[in-house]
Amino acid sequence: MWPVVDGRGRPARIMGMGWRLDGDEHPEAIRAEQEKFLLMLANVTDFAFIFIDTEGHVTRWSHGAERIFGYREDEVVGLPAALIFTPEDRERGMPEAELGRAITEGRAEDERWHLRKDGSRFWASGALRSVRDEAGNLRFFVKILRDLTERKLMADRMEQLNAELEQQLAQRTTELLAISRELEAFSYSVSHDLRAPLRAIDGFSHALLEDYFHTLDEEGRKHLDRVRTASQRMAQLIDDLLHLSRVTRSEMQREQVNLSEIAWQVAENLYAAQPERQVEFIVAPHVTAYGDARLLKVLLEQLLGNAWKFTRKVDQTRIEFIATEADGKRAYCIRDNGAGFDMVYAGKLFQPFQRLHGITEFEGTGIGLAIAQRIVARHGGHIWAEGAVGGGAMFCFTLS
Template sequence: MKKSSVYRLLMTGAILVVALNTWMVGRALNKLFTTQGWLSQTLDVLSHTENLALNMRSADSAVRGYILTGSPTFERQYRASSQGVFAELDQVQRLTADSATQQQRIGFLRTRVAAKMGTLDSANAMRAGNSTGPIEPALLEPLLTDFPGGGQSVSYAISQIESEEHRLLIDRTRETKNASQEVWISFIAISLLDILLIAAAFEQLVRAHRSHLQIAEGAASIEALNNELTRVNTELEGRVQERTQALAESNQELEAFSYSVSHDLRAPLRTIDGFSLALMEDFAENLNDEGRDYIARIRNGVQRMGMLIDSLLQLSRVTRSEVHRERIDLSQLATLVFDELAAGDPDRKILFIAQPGVLAQADPRLVRIALENLIGNAWKFTSRTTDARIEFGSDVREDVTVYFIRDNGAGFDMQYVDRLFTAFQRLHGDRDFKGSGIGLATVSRIIRRHQGSIWAESELGHGATFFFSLAA
């Protein structure tokens, strides 16, 4: 076979491969845009469920504030929050219309929301009918419960929806990443093939001494392919810029939303703090030392709650913010957390052992939140243990400093350890030990932000040990 024929075959094959690769690029781009659309929808669902939960808490806080003060401001706040609850619920139902399972969960959530809002309306009406006098707590207690009618709470119903969406978020994020990799691989492959095609074209032109017309035709063909690549690249860059701009706008909206949530949560705290201060200033002579101490504790608790709100809001943005590391004394911090727990429950006798001089490079505010959750859990789960003991210390494993919180409390079954750091997953019933189910998930998130790891070891009835590391 002549060399010219070989080169023709090579050129034809290269062109066919380029055409195939171009089709693959288009297919990969279409897959990328589709998966990004599903990912955006999942994020929207999670955003609206968070808004729904916040509106529910705001409505509950407003009713409590209205009952406490009788202020019309709280009643207006309650009405606005109630409208927000149902508006967000409609948005969630619309966005999950493609999932029959989620639609069933939303149907259940509507029944729990209706039950909860019904009890809040009743509490509101009770205050409206008695605008000045006190209301018997026994009458209010069933109206302000988180479990109206004895069923599951609204938070539980929301968590079921969010759990499914978080699963979808993980799957769709992985699919988006895979689609993006396919696009880049296709672009690289077609670029390499273009280079080979150009080289083969020039080689054929030099060996065959083609006419200037044939050279022009070959150059025009190559230019057309390059223009197509340039167009595709330009479109992709435009979409990337649009996504970047959308992300920046979403971050700004989230900051504004966080400020609004912070303001709404602080409103009832300011009411408590204000009335406590009024009691202290105006009725101090009518109170004994113990009474004044109680009021001081109330004010300290309110102020601590305000700080906790700030911490939780900051934690919600932790994935977007930097971790501010500094050298801290974990032994001192752990002891301080334990002393605060002991002061809040002076009747309990617990032996606390803290290894002295345990230092780390970490964000002190976030690490304090983590220790409050870990030591708080140890305090809670040793409540039924005789000679309760909590221990804090550190060890070196494979050249890595590992810190631990150990107790001799209730412990847990290790077959469920994979659920331990998942939000709203609890290994003990609420009748045995109260809890929200998000504490260890919060701890896990803080440790990950420090590029560390966290795990637990336990035996049912023989306590638990939580280990974590904080990368330098």
């Protein structure tokens, strides 16, 4: 077994967390302490312990160092400790810089590539500590290394995979943007091409009703009314589909939004459109949320408009906008006392074109709640509905 000594051959021992150089006092106690320490080093093979003199030469080389580097102790003692560094690091003066930091700061730590005897490289985490005597004089250094090549290779592989994924994502995003632009152009083209004949159908039907009103019998006039109604509904459906498409693609600009103010604005617009209706609107004050103001206004227009529509047959109509808590999150709810719905079909509510009421009973294209769901999803939230047939409905949503 080899003793722990400084560059002058004088024994050293560990004192607490540091090192202290001893003289010849209590040689037996020192020797016993050294033997314990050396026994520990002899059984530690996961770490390399390298003792270096003040000139930067190896003085002692542990069993762990032999296993990791491949050199026997008698092959490296007296050689510069820089031999464990890669040629590039030696050219950059890294061994000397590391010794300099250990001298001035007491300790130098790093993670870098190191060189084995066979020329292969491995990644290691290392710490170089300077050892001084009680007078503060530098005596030697101790370098401790651990082979972390497997972890390094795994980290490099993960970095490579992330880079590849980012590249694929960027490429996919570019492709999706191109597809989106094509779809948008196609949508506008189809919209224009469909609207033109629909306007013609509606216009000529209206002209027939006006010019040949007395010529047509009641049945003929009803047929033309149905043609006009169908063409107008198709035009509305086209508009709603384009609206749904824009909601999905539009760029979001998040900010603090006063939902109470928006709810009142929507209510006033609904009153203006149908002033004959007597509706009690209750809006909780100072309800705010963080999101895209334009999209959140569309969301409330869809949900409050939905409540307005399905309370049409109720004498004492009541519509509420409130804020509450749901599963530990802030939730915003629109509650009404209208027609309601069967909870068995709740899953269909937010799907496009899904209607739980007949077109003759309540107007609409079945797109509004799908638009609401898309807006909530874009805000990272969740939307759900509760109701009962004839017992009203409540639509709630959260935002991230």
